[in-house]
Every structure is written in C-alpha cells, then in structure tokens.
Amino acid sequence: MTTNRSFTLISRPNGELSDSDLQRHEQPITAPAEGQIQVRTTCLSIDPTIRIWMSDVPQYMPPIGLGEVVRGLGVGVVEQSGHPDFAVGDRVLGLLGWSTHPTLTPALSGVQALPAGLPLSDAKVLSLLGLTAGPTAYFGLLEVGQPRAGETLVVDAAAGAVGSLVGQIGKIKGCRVVGIAGGPEKCAYVTDTLGFDACIDYKSADVGKGLDEHCPDGIDVCFENVGGPIFDEILLRMNLGGRVSLCGLIAAYNEAGKPVPGPYNFGMILMRRLRVQGFIVLDFIDRMGQATADLVQWAAEGKLKTLEDVRQGFDTLPEALRQLLRGEKHGKLVLEP
Ligand SMILES: NC(=O)c1ccc[n+]([C@@H]2O[C@H](COP(=O)([O-])OP(=O)(O)OC[C@H]3O[C@@H](n4cnc5c(N)ncnc54)[C@H](OP(=O)(O)O)[C@@H]3O)[C@@H](O)[C@H]2O)c1
Numbered sequence: 001m002t003t004n005r006s007f008t009l010i011s012r013p014n015g016e017l018s019d020s021d022l023q024r025h026e027q028p029i030t031a032p033a034e035g036q037i038q039v040r041t042t043c044l045s046i047d048p049t050i051r052i053w054m055s056d057v058p059q060y061m062p063p064i065g066l067g068e069v070v071r072g073l074g075v076g077v078v079e080q081s082g083h084p085d086f087a088v089g090d091r092v093l094g095l096l097g098w099s100t101h102p103t104l105t106p107a108l109s110g111v112q113a114l115p116a117g118l119p120l121s122d123a124k125v126l127s128l129l130g131l132t133a134g135p136t137a138y139f140g141l142l143e144v145g146q147p148r149a150g151e152t153l154v155v156d157a158a159a160g161a162v163g164s165l166v167g168q169i170g171k172i173k174g175c176r177v178v179g180i181a182g183g184p185e186k187c188a189y190v191t192d193t194l195g196f197d198a199c200i201d202y203k204s205a206d207v208g209k210g211l212d213e214h215c216p217d218g219i220d221v222c223f224e225n226v227g228g229p230i231f232d233e234i235l236l237r238m239n240l241g242g243r244v245s246l247c248g249l250i251a252a253y254n255e256a257g258k259p260v261p262g263p264y265n266f267g268m269i270l271m272r273r274l275r276v277q278g279f280i281v282l283d284f285i286d287r288m289g290q291a292t293a294d295l296v297q298w299a300a301e302g303k304l305k306t307l308e309d310v311r312q313g314f315d316t317l318p319e320a321l322r323q324l325l326r327g328e329k330h331g332k333l334v335l336e337p
Contacts, residue, residue: 004029004101005314005337009064013054016254016325019318021054022070030103032082037111038103039076041096043122043310046320046333047073047132047161048250055256060280070098070317073130075114075122086113093125098317100337123308127161127332128295131281131288133306136247137165138291139284141223142173144277145245149174151220152239154211156230158199159186161332162247165295166223167196168304175221178214180207180230182327189330194305208233218242227251228262235265238272246278254325307331 007022032038053071056063064071074096078086083106086092094111096102104111120128128134140162147153153170157163158179167190170177179190179199187199200210207230211219218239224231227249238244252260269276284291298304309329311320314337324333 002029002101003027004099004103006069006097006099006102007317008067008069009054010066012056012066013051013254013256017051017054017318017321022318024315029101032080032103034082036082036103036105037078037086037092038080038101039092039096039111040079041074041076041100041102041337043075043126044096044098044317044335044337045073045126045130045132046311046317046324046335048248048253048324049132050321051253051325052256057256060282069102071095072098073126073132075125076102078113090114091116091118091122093130100314121308122336123310123332123334124306126334127306127308128165128299128304129292133161133332134165134295135284135288135291136281137162137169138295139281139287140245140247140279141166141169141221143284144279145221145223145243147173147175147221150176152176152178152215152217153221153223154178154180154215154219154234155223155225156180156202156234157225157248157250158190158196159330160225163223163225164190164194164307164331165304168194169298170221170223171195172298172303176215178211178219180210180226186330189307193307202230208236211237221245223247225250227260232263232265235263235268235274238268238274240272242272242274244274244276246276250325309333311335313337 010023011021013021053064078090091114095109153175155163155166159181167177177196179196182203187201190196190199198214222244225248228251309331
C-alpha cells in the first residue's frame with residue numbers, strides 16, 4: 001500500500017541543517033475532507049528560503065513550527081479531490097511541503113491548478129514559473145531594480161535559479177550584464193550559454209578588481225542575492241542614483257539567529273543617493289499572470305534559458321538543502337521524491 005512520507009522539523013538548525021533537526025514519518029495517506037485535495041508530489045523546489053523558515057529570526061512568513069511538515073514549493077498531481085475546483089489528474093503547483101502525498105486545503109497552501117497541456121516538465125515549471133525562481137527575477141529586476149537600456153546591471157549567485165534569469169531579463173531590456181558566480185564552469189555557463197557580458201569567479205578572483213574591469217562606467221543596478229563581502233564590493237562601485245534590488249542574503253542563512261555584520265560600505269547609499277529596496281516575491285502575487293505570460297513567451301522565443309539540477313529520492317531532501325546553500329549544484333535545484 002502506498003504511504004505518505006514526510007519530514008517534520010523537530011529542532012531549529014544551529015548552523016547547517018542537521019539530519020537530527022528533522023523527523024521522517026511514514027503514515028497512511030489521509031483522505032481529503034470537503035474543500036481539500038490529496039496530491040502526489042512529483043517534484044519539489046529546493047529553495048534557500050526553506051533554511052530561513054526553519055529558523056525563528058524575524059521573517060516574512062511565520063517560521064515552520066516545531067512538529068510541522070517542512071514547508072516547500074512543489075508540483076504534483078491530484079489523486080483525490082473534495083474541492084469543486086480541482087479534479088483527479090489535475091497538475092498543481094503550490095506549497096505541497098516535504099511530503100510525498102499531502103492532503104491540503106488549496107487556498108491555505110497557495111495551490112493552483114496548472115493549465116492543461118502546459119508544455120513544461122515539472123522541473124521546468126519550478127525553474128521558470130515557480131514563485132521562487134522566474135517571478136522573483138521578473139518583479140525583483142523590472143519593478144524594484146527598474147533597469148534602463150544601456151545601464152550596467154550586476155547580479156550575484158548568477159548561475160543560480162534567480163540570478164540566471166535576472167541576467168537574461170537584463171539582456172532582454174538592453175543592459176550590460178555582469179554576473180558573479182563560484183567556479184570556472186559556472187562562469188562559463190553564465191557568459192557562453194546565458195549570454196551575460198562577463199562573469200567574475202568569486203572563488204578564485206578578486207571581486208573588486210573584476211568589477212573594476214568589467215564595469216568601467218560603474219554599476220547602475222545591483223540585484224543582490226548574497227550579501228557579505230561581495231555586496232560591499234558592489235556598493236563601492238554604485239553610480240549616482242543607482243538601485244539595489246535586495247532579493248536575498250544567502251551568505252548568512254546558515255548563521256540564522258546570530259548577528260550578521262555589514263554592509264560596511266553603508267555610507268555609499270548616502271554618497272551616491274542609492275535606492276535600496278528589499279522585496280519578497282509575494283508582494284507581487286496579484287500580478288503573477290503578467291510574469292507568467294512574459295516568462296513563457298521569452299522562453300518560447302529562446303531568450304530565456306533555464307537549467308535544472310534534478311535529484312531523486314525523498315530521503316535525500318535534507319542533504320539537497322545543505323548542498324544548495326553550499327553551492328553544490330548547477331542551475332535550479334529540484335528533487336523528485
Ligand atoms: N526575495 C524573494 O522573494 C526571493 C525569492 C526567491 C529567492 N530569493 C533569494 O534569492 C537568492 C538566490 O536564490 P536561488 O534559489 O536562486 O538560489 P541559487 O542561486 O540557485 O543557489 C544558491 C547559490 O548561492 C550562492 N552562494 C551561497 N553562499 C554564498 C556565499 N557565501 N558567497 C557567494 N555566493 C554564495 C551559490 O552560488 P555559486 O554556486 O555561484 O557559488 C549557490 O549556488 C537567495 O538569497 C534567496 O534567498 C529571494
């Protein structure tokens with residue numbers, strides 16, 4: 001008999017997630033009550049924010065409660081439905097959690113049916129249309145960063161799920177785009193496959209010197225995913241009236257709960273009259289249709305490429321999250337349970 005496997009959070013990680021912070025369960029599948037659906041999870045998105053949710057630092061959603069199933073975005077297929085808007089066989093996207101056969105209330109879990117016949121694999125749905133990938137890049141760059149043709153855009157974590165799309169959208173909008181990524185293979189992917197103008201390998205090169213070389217006219221827009229010393233080097237080179245779209249600070253996620261220093265070059269916000277704006281993709285939830293339409297069209301036209309690193313095996317979820325935060329993956333990390 002098929003069972004529902006799940007991971008609950010039983011203690012808050014101190015540093016890197018440890019297996020002992022989670023408990024694995026195997027239980028009978030719960031039949032949906034009226035208004036609920038039961039889904040078979042086919043692909044889970046491994047996102048840095050899951051590590052934030054596991055901590056209890058002040059954040060944009062309630063932290064995952066101790067004893068609760070780990071929150072996570074995923075794609076699945078409806079197996080049983082007690083909800084009038086969902087039929088058995090519908091492909092859905094939403095917060096399915098780290099669970100192979102969750103039973104949930106769609107509105108409470110942000111679960112929506114995907115259009116029938118959408119010509120994208122589950123992994124591509126997550127890398128292009130999943131809230132934490134395409135829409136984050138789309139709104140974070142276009143609405144918050146407000147790039148103009150001819151401007152210089154710098155994005156870090158440039159080979160990753162969000163950064164890779166940010167740079168490509170920047171190119172669509174006519175920017176000069178410089179990425180920052182870890183290692184020669186990722187940098188080559190960013191320039192040769194994704195079409196960025198340059199990419200700095202932060203693991204082997206001096207980021208400040210690289211920015212001086214590749215951004216001779218300074219930086220107009222920074223799409224910030226990382227924080228720490230990389231962000232400080234970018235801040236030093238921002239132009240008058242520049243914009244920082246603050247998307248993430250991944251360098252500090254495993255430090256959650258401890259004070260994180262910096263940025264040290266904070267004074268540049270004053271000297272260069274910068275606009276630094278944090279955003280969460282949920283701020284734009286009412287406009288997802290617009291993002292979806294543009295992302296799908298650009299992908300169909302060959303202007304947006306995505307790369308998925310697809311892992312298998314439900315029990316490897318904790319290790320997948322650790323590897324994401326270490327950068328031990330290439331492209332958008334997803335897992336088929
Ligand atoms: N604001 C929002 O609504 C929103 C939504 C989604 C994501 N985000 C944020 O966007 C950022 C990127 O997320 P993602 O899903 O696209 O992840 P990703 O870029 O696919 O993967 C994470 C990457 O972060 C880089 N990284 C980790 N620690 C680093 C460090 N100390 N210094 C430099 N680089 C480091 C690594 O890059 P290399 O492989 O190049 O070493 C790693 O591959 C994260 O900060 C995430 O929290 C924000």
